[in-house]
Structure formats: C-alpha cells, structure tokens
C-alpha cells in the first residue's frame with residue numbers, strides 16, 4: 249500500500265475528526281425499493297414528495313412498475329390503447345426520472361413480462377398469443393381459491409407472438425424514450441400458483457417442443473433412427489436421438505399430445521422421462537427472452553442494464569415455473585431474489601435462519617451476475633400483528649357472533665392494541681364481554697386498519713431482517729414496497745438502516 253503524503257495524511261486526520269461515525273456515508277452500496285405508480289400519484293407535486301421521501305430514507309435505487317396487469321403507465325404512442333387512463337396526459341416517468349436523477353437516485357423501470365390482466369388490451373386483441381392448457385384454455389379459465397383467476401399468462405415461446413410482437417417492442421420504446429438506468433424484469437416465468445405443469449400447450453409449443461428436443465428428424469421424419477440394442481440398459485441407447493413421437497402423432501388431439509409430452513417415455517417401455525424436456529424447453533424460452541430483449545435494447549441504448557426479480561431457488565423454479573435464473577447472467581446485471589417471508593415456512597425466527605441459508609446458496613448460484621441484491625417484503629414481517637386484526641374485522645362483518653374465535657384473535661394482539669390503540673382495545677374488550685353493548689367496534693377497527701398507529705408493527709422486526717441480510721455480506725438490499733413501508737409506518741426504520 250502506498251504511504252500517504254504529509255498533506256493527505258493531515259487531511260485524513262482532519263476529516264476523521266470532523267466526521268462523527270453517526271453521519272458517515274451509508275455502507276450498503278445498493279439501497280433499493282420496489283414501488284407502485286399509485287404511490288407517486290399523478291401530479292408534479294405528488295411525484296416530488298414521493299421522491300423526497302426516498303431521498304430522506306437514503307434510498308439510491310427506485311424500481312417502479314410501469315407495465316402491470318392493469319396496463320402501461322406512460323403515454324405510449326405506439327401502444328396507446330394499453331395506457332392506463334390517468335397516465336395518458338401525465339408523463340409520470342419523465343417527472344420521476346428527472347426528480348430521481350436530481351437526487352442521484354437510479355431508476356429501474358419494472359415490467360410485468362409474461363403476466364397480463366385478463367381484460368388487458370393485448371389479451372383481448374391477440375388471444376392467439378395466450379398460453380394454453382392441454383384443454384386449449386387460457387389461464388383466465390382457471391379458478392383459484394374459489395375465485396376466477398384474473399391474470400392472462402402469455403406464451404413466452406411463440407414466434408411471432410407476444411414476446412417479439414408486443415413485449416420486446418414496448419420495452420424498446422420505453423428505453424428509447426426515457427433516460428432510464430435499467431430495465432427490471434418481473435413475472436419472467438410461467439405461472440406458479442396454478443398447476444405448474446399445465447402451460448404452455450398452445451399450437452406453437454406442441455410443434456416446437458418435439459423439434460427443440462429432437463423427438464424426430466425434420467429431414468427424415470419417418471425414420472426410426474434406431475441402432476442395435478447392444479447395451480444392457482435401455483436408456484443407454486439415447487445418443488442417436490431415435491424418433492420419440494408415435495407414428496400417428498399427427499392424429500393426436502391437443503390433450504393427447506400434451507399428455508404424451510408430459511408423461512411419455514423417451515424409449516417405449518422406458519422411464520417416463522419426457523417431462524424433463526418440457527421443463528427444459530420452458531426454462532430455455534424464458535432465458536431466451538432475456539437475451540433477445542437485451543440485444544434489442546442495446547441496439548438503441550448500448551449501455552442499458554437489466555435487473556430481475558426472481559424466486560429464491562433457481563433449481564426449483566426452473567422445474568416449476570421455467571425460471572432457472574442462472575441462465576440469465578449474460579443479460580441481467582442485477583439479480584434480485586424475492587426472499588420474502590411468505591416464501592419460507594415457519595415463524596419469524598425460523599424464517600430468519602432460512603433466509604440466511606437461502607442467501608448463502610444464492611450467492612453461489614449468482615456468482616456470474618455483476619450485482620446481487622436480495623429482496624425482502626416489509627409488511628409480510630407483520631403477519632402476527634395484522635392477521636388477528638383482519639380476522640376480527642371479518643368476524644364482525646359476518647355478524648360478530650363467533651365470540652370464541654373473536655376472543656382467540658383478540659388475545660393474540662390485546663397487549664399491542666392496549667399500548668398503541670387503547671380506544672380500540674377497550675371497545676373490542678367491551679364487545680367481547682357484552683356483545684349486546686350498544687357500541688359496535690367496527691368503525692374503530694376500520695379507522696385503525698386504514699391508518700395503523702406508528703409502532704404497532706414493531707420496526708425492529710424489519711431492522712433485524714435487513715441486518716440478517718446484510719450479515720450475509722451482500723452488495724445491496726431491495727425492500728418491497730414503498731406502499732408497504734408507508735402503511736406499516738416503517739420509513740424511520742428504513743432511514744436508520746440505510747443510513748448506517
């Protein structure tokens with residue numbers, strides 16, 4: 249190490265004396281938040297106030313969703329019918345980016361890649377681009393937890409299709425139009441909350457999966473391509489790529505083809521192993537999209553960077569949702585695993601251990617990415633405080649007659665309510681003691697839920713989670729989301745953590 253000269257040594261000593269530890273620059277390089285456009289509002293003043301809040305909390309990277317299942321949040325000309333009404337006249341990204349850059353906050357524009365709203369313009373206009381089940385139905389035909397499933401998932405593989413005709417062009421349009429620092433991928437995968445093995449069996453995929461996996465030769469389609477069976481094990485004769493499809497494949501229905509591709513065997517009578525190729529095809533096409541969008545955008549913005557919100561384990565997400573994110577590394581610079589509490593089993597303390605364990609695994613998987621910033625979901629840390637209160641609200645709405653269940657929910661939060669919302673505590677206690685009490689606590693409960701008092705959600709739980717992430721020696725952290733931070737009153741905790 250070079251020895252500092254007298255002058256710089258003196259300056260260093262003066263600086264050290266003048267700068268107390270508490271006001272030192274933040275130590276974590278990446279201090280990011282995920283945010284929704286509703287948080288920033290639709291006026292210059294609301295955007296300025298929103299960005300001021302980020303700056304105050306030492307946030308240095310804003311990831312703002314501007315293509316959601318609701319539509320686009322910028323006044324696009326080429327994709328005008330998909331723009332959300334309030335954002336046709338107000339150029340939100342122009343104002344946001346200007347205000348962020350004034351304060352040296354990097355701006356990542358966040359896209360829902362393959363998830364559209366069921367009623368979205370593109371899903372309605374181009375039903376041929378939808379991902380289809382073996383029954384030939386889109387995801388909007390499904391039911392989840394008793395409710396119609398609202399998202400329309402698009403086929404990532406089809407060409408020409410959603411990916412190259414709609415998604416990549418609109419990302420490119422945004423990149424050309426705005427001075428954005430990075431493009432952020434989300435929903436860069438197949439659906440995971442529906443049956444994971446259901447999509448996609450559209451006409452294109454039924455043609456392409458057998459070609460991709462060489463289940464027949466396109467130049468000798470009827471040739472069995474077999475060889476002498478001179479090895480003891482059936483699967484040991486794989487390398488000549490014998491014809492896998494049955495001779496009457498063209499007569500198979502969509503359901504029959506789908507079933508064969510998912511449950512069939514590479515060799516008749518052998519292991520039921522064709523699902524491997526189905527999962528491989530999906531993971532390939534999701535990664536292929538990250539490559540294509542990178543190459544297209546770099547044509548117009550040669551220095552553009554990319555970030556991605558991904559699931560915690562690429563080995564598992566590769567199988568279940570086609571998201572083996574290890575394959576993204578040449579085309580994504582910032583890897584942001586969504587290490588949310590809801591993605592781990594157990595109580596808060598167990599979750600902290602599993603989180604640390606996950607991050608250590610992820611660091612090895614993510615070694616080819618330039619930046620690794622794990623994400624945490626702020627409000628999910630407060631299930632214990634929120635769930636009993638929302639349950640009380642539901643029980644009151646149902647007539648408030650199940651006193652035993654109400655009492656059980658109340659007991660879980662009574663001490664915190666007594667401290668942070670004594671009026672509500674007393675009203676609930678009185679109701680449970682004498683349900684014919686003329687005072688119905690519903691109004692108080694609604695007011696509480698609309699504006700939870702500061703401290704009710706213990707900020708130290710967020711701080712401990714963030715500290716646990718930092719203790720894994722990571723470059724940055726992303727918090728989901730600005731809305732959750734506001735509603736749980738956690739800005740002070742974020743400011744203190746990021747300021748350290």
Ligand SMILES: [Zn+2]
Nearest residue numbers: 403448450453
């Ligand atoms: Zn498809």
